[in-house]
Amino acid sequence: MDKNNYIGFICVGNELFYSVANTNVHIASRICELDGFEINFNIIVPDDMDKIISAVDFCMKNSDILIISGGLGPTFDDITREAISRYTGRKLVFSDDVWKEIQQRFKERKIVNIPEKNKKQAMVIDGTSVISNTIGTAPGMMIQHNNRLIFLLPGPPWEFEEMLRNSVMPMLRKSIYHAGGLFVRKGFNIAGEPEAVVEEKTDKIRDEVKNLGGEWTILAKPYLIELWLKIPSSKKKVFDRVEGALKEIFQDSFIGNYSIPEKLAGILEEKKMVCCFAESCTGGLAGHLMTEIPGISQRFNGSIVAYSNRVKRKILKVPRSILRKYGAVSEQTAVAMAKGARKYGKADVSLAITGIAGPTGGSIEKPVGLVCMAVALSNRHIETKSFYFSGSRSTIKIRAALAGIDFMRRVIIQNVA
């Protein structure tokens, strides 16, 4: 608490599955954390008097600044104003100025008969500074109480974001609460390495970052480890040293701030190559991931999703004998699929993915999660690899698709000048 810049964020609302709350948590963290403040608690709480008061009390004890979104509307279940009034012991008073503003907002929307219940929105907490709402009708409020700043902001994400960014942050930046210790964040991605391996290999550089007062966070995503660094602005040159160290440690696994598909797109662009996929167990997911990248049509011809053996034979021309001898999930079948995709897809390089996504269809020799891959280059160079993925059907699919895309990238790096 010595830093004076902890924010407790409370999101009030009775909504199902919290999609608005989650949006506001995301907005608040983006705006506040990139501006040198830290949100130490995010609390999502229903429109319930006792629960709101409990959450406020908790944040008053643990944070320097409280930002509360939601519950400022005109309807019966909007009770945030009332909750703060009770908690602080300050009365709610009718504000003529606020009422005029609300009337103005309705006028702009060409609404003549203002519902009587909107008068509720002109009730403000005694001693509050009112924050104008340039988009909606609910004004925001700022209250100083027990050495804390409390902000009441509207719940709809676009109104919340506008008021937080353009009214609250400028006030906070000028306040004693802004510690002045601005920091910067940066993310680095590492493909295909287990979290514990990344952790072990980065011991030294991590200590260095921490000794400089930085933070180092590891996030495990499918087939990807994200490292997030937070460093005092004055020391941001350390990012270059971290990047250099990570490159040296992880070599081709280090992909900077790109995603796995973006990194493949980059290498295809660099080598002026066109690729094509043949997918079985991933069902089109590898193609979908590549085509999330705008402009990829120059480098990606398509994907033959050969889910049935019939399509594998008919379109990819996988010989019946190979399917019979080795089975659909085998490196041999993957090779035949990759060859077919490269040829009929008219590509410089192709990737084939065939596996067992489950939950059924596994055996002792070929368990659920086994995925065989092949990458074929136009110089007849072919590489294969088998993976054993764990997880649900969806998880196996996403891991397989990303591992396949990453495998193609590595084969190109190692074999194409």
Next chain:
Amino acid sequence: MDKNNYIGFICVGNELFYSVANTNVHIASRICELDGFEINFNIIVPDDMDKIISAVDFCMKNSDILIISGGLGPTFDDITREAISRYTGRKLVFSDDVWKEIQQRFKERKIVNIPEKNKKQAMVIDGTSVISNTIGTAPGMMIQHNNRLIFLLPGPPWEFEEMLRNSVMPMLRKSIYHAGGLFVRKGFNIAGEPEAVVEEKTDKIRDEVKNLGGEWTILAKPYLIELWLKIPSSKKKVFDRVEGALKEIFQDSFIGNYSIPEKLAGILEEKKMVCCFAESCTGGLAGHLMTEIPGISQRFNGSIVAYSNRVKRKILKVPRSILRKYGAVSEQTAVAMAKGARKYGKADVSLAITGIAGPTGGSIEKPVGLVCMAVALSNRHIETKSFYFSGSRSTIKIRAALAGIDFMRRVIIQNVA
């Protein structure tokens, strides 16, 4: 607190912008609230000992059950175990059984050298019940403390969801904490209708539900409107009446509690038909969505992702003259693609999707968001349809894929006996 079924959910993690936290908040609310529990507080808290303990203490005072996700990994910043150990005053002890399970998980992944760090994951809180992790290495834990149940679950959303759904909920349902279902929730899905239309057409039945003390929530998803009802258990028969009313109002657009792909899979199964796709702008997403359904290989042969015109010509045999005369994004090209997919994919019915996902590539006649589709049946019956979708590239892709899958379903219903 008289109901005994309040859950405090704490999401631990130092992640930027809270995307994992938000995902877990969503998962927790969906699973717990559909099962008759209420989450009274969601708290998102960084990997910080004091803050985790404060959040736990707060929930111990306000909820009956604590569910904590995250911070169980093998790395230095995974401190949830330690925090609960300190809070409860129970020691951390090494579990041979858990260590064996972790070794087994590595063995399945063919990893021989288990990082020393992972031993940390075999440390459990004294007196805990261990919950096996069938996907990742971090086991879950259940602790009874001061008349509360505390669950520690892993942070990665797929592991968290699996464990919450399949291990925690069955325990909770059998416990004294399950109030016997004070209310029940049910979701009904409507495909391809705008939110405002659904709202307007459901006026009467919505009022009826509300008059019975129920809640009625509309959630807009891509190409789908979800209606969520919450009703006192004693009145759950009203669900049948709502279902009947929705069926009558929305006819083929009403798809019950199925997703759009599941509903197509159902009709294919019913009619014993096999389908195949030809995708351009969706890049494999339609195939991906279908193959999320276990066992779909009986009904789905594959998808030809013909992203380039070359693949459209070469594999789907779309005549060059059609591409030249009408362009790749046209109903004529969609028809040729659908015919090719049905023939070479050896299917009873095929769907073709071709469009402009953007952000570039649009024109005045063919703007970004235009998507042309065709469905071909084996009796030579072909139907086409064009859509104008708004949104980002990703949004257009997902809307197009779902609209295409839904279009195939409607064509089958209307044309196949």
